[in-house]
Amino acid sequence: MLDDHTQDGPVPDPAASQADPPEEAPRVTPRAVILSLGMLVTSALAAVLVVVPAPYAVTSPGPTRDVLGEVDGTPLIAVEGATTYPSTGELRLTTISSTGGPGYPSSVLDTLRGWVSSSSVVLPREQVYPPATTQDEIDETNTEEMVSSQENATVAALTELGYEVPATLVVAGTVEGSGAEGLLEEADVLTQMDGVDLPDYQTLIGALADVTPGDTVTLTVQREGQARDVDVVTGEREDGGAQIGVFIDPQFDLPVDVTINIDGIGGPSAGTMFALGIVDVLTPEDEAGGEVIAGTGTMDVSGAVGPIGGIRQKLVGAQRDGAEWFLAPADNCAEVVDHVPDGLRVVSVSTLHEAREAVVAIGAGTADDLPTCTAG
Structure with missing residues (x-):
């Protein structure tokens, strides 16, 4: 006698063995094409705004x-x-x-932001930075x-x-057209004005405050180790005070x-x-x-x-x-x-x-x- 044998597991479904039919691909509409192109153009423009320099200082x-x-x-x-x-x-x-x-150009985006911001200022670049700088x-x-x-x-x-802040008053140059031009030299050291010692910059400023523009003052300078007296006709500052027409590079002795x-x-x-x-x-x-x-x-x-x-x-x-x-x-x-x-x-x-x-x-x-x- 033959025994009947059964097979464990699910019984195959003939229908399941058949392949599903492929899904139909979505149709590309004109609207989708326009939207895609618009996004592409917008991305390109955004890149241009960020990268392309503009001739402005912000x-x-x-x-x-x-x-x-x-x-x-x-x-x-x-x-x-x-x-x-x-x-x-x-x-x-x-x-x-x-x-x-x-080295730090303004982009088009920087410029646009500056124009719409109330706290920024946009100017032509050459007004802020000389071209050869x-x-x-x-x-x-x-x-x-x-x-x-x-x-x-x-x-x-x-x-x-x-504090007292002593200073050596070294002449760095003279103002063109001033009374000091041609009389004082670079590296001269101012030591006195009209016989008054100049131990610091504040004393010089205070002494000039008592001078009327156009008056002549006598400056004592140290030049190459020798003391010299130089008579200088003072000029007038923008605020009306007197000036001797020299650029001072004070060397301070800080306490x-x-x-x-x-x-x-x-x-x-x-x-x-x-x-x-x-x-x-x-x-x-x-x-x-x-x-x-x-x-x-x-x-x-x-x-x-x-x-x-x-x-x-x-x-x-x-x-x-x-x-x-x-x-x-x-x-x-x-x-x-x-x-x-x-x-x-x-x-x-x-x-x-x-x-x-x-x-x-x-x-x-x-x-x-x-x-x-x-x-x-």
């Missing part, structure tokens, strides 16, 4: 830096040779960011101006605090060693905030009193605050980074009017002493009467 609000803060764990303002004090507030220098210079030349100039700015700020701050640690920022416009920071660090008073105060302005060794460029962009950058107060050079006030961001109050300053008093008033909550940029 300036926008740049970063700000707290001069009372730290850079990689190191105080931005480091002092040796004097006691330093902590602060609770912030003193922020302001900058602008720009494209359009050699190289990026190396720009960088060198910015670095030199920053170094000079830091030195001027240090001298002005120490003088404001009552306190101040180092400013900052990279990636050039130019002279941080001088005022550097000087205020040095004053704050070297005084026990907490001048800023917890307030966030931004500002800008050049600083010369006599403590005068000078005008700068890009003031409107710097106002926006200050407000963006939390400042409620802004110290602006008095000579920039006409540009400030009607361009102050909401929540920011602008104080007009002409000297380091005025700027210092403004910071103290802001920190003390008594700043209501400070002069503001309310008129051109």
Whole structure:
């Protein structure tokens, strides 16, 4: 007898062994073709906007830096040779960011964004960067101006605090057409004016303040180891004061060693905030009193605050980074009017002493009467 055997597993379905018929491919409609082409063209245009350079320079609000803060764990303002004090507030220098210079061209997209942004300025490139200027030349100039700015700020701050800052007044050249031209030489050292010793730059400035333009002064100079007296007819400065018509390269003997640690920022416009920071660090008073105060302005060794460029962009950058107060050079006030961001109050300053008093008033909550940029 034969046994019947059964097979484990599913029983094959004859229908399942037949292949499924292929799906019909979707039809390509004219609308789909147009959309695809449109996307392709848009992508190509976007690439052009990003890559193709435009003949414009675009300036926008740049970063700000707290001069009372730290850079990689190191105080931005480091002092040796004097006691330093902590602060609770912030003193922020302001900058602008720009494209359009050699090596950093503005793209079409950069330019379009600048045109529609209320905080950016777009100008023809040649108005900002001379055609023959190289990026190396720009960088060198910015670095030199920053170094000079830091030195001027240090001298002005120490003088404001009552330090004596001796200086050797070295002649770097003469002004063309001035009374000094042809009489004083490069590397001459000014030692006296009308018999008064000139131990520092401030004494020279003070002596000239008593001179009427057109008067003749007698300058005593050291030239090749010999003392010489030179009679010079003074000229008139733009502000009406007298000038002797020489460029001075003062060599300072600083009584306190101040180092400013900052990279990636050039130019002279941080001088005022550097000087205020040095004053704050070297005084026990907490001048800023917890307030966030931004500002800008050049600083010369006599403590005068000078005008700068890009003031409107710097106002926006200050407000963006939390400042409620802004110290602006008095000579920039006409540009400030009607361009102050909401929540920011602008104080007009002409000297380091005025700027210092403004910071103290802001920190003390008594700043209501400070002069503001309310008129051109």
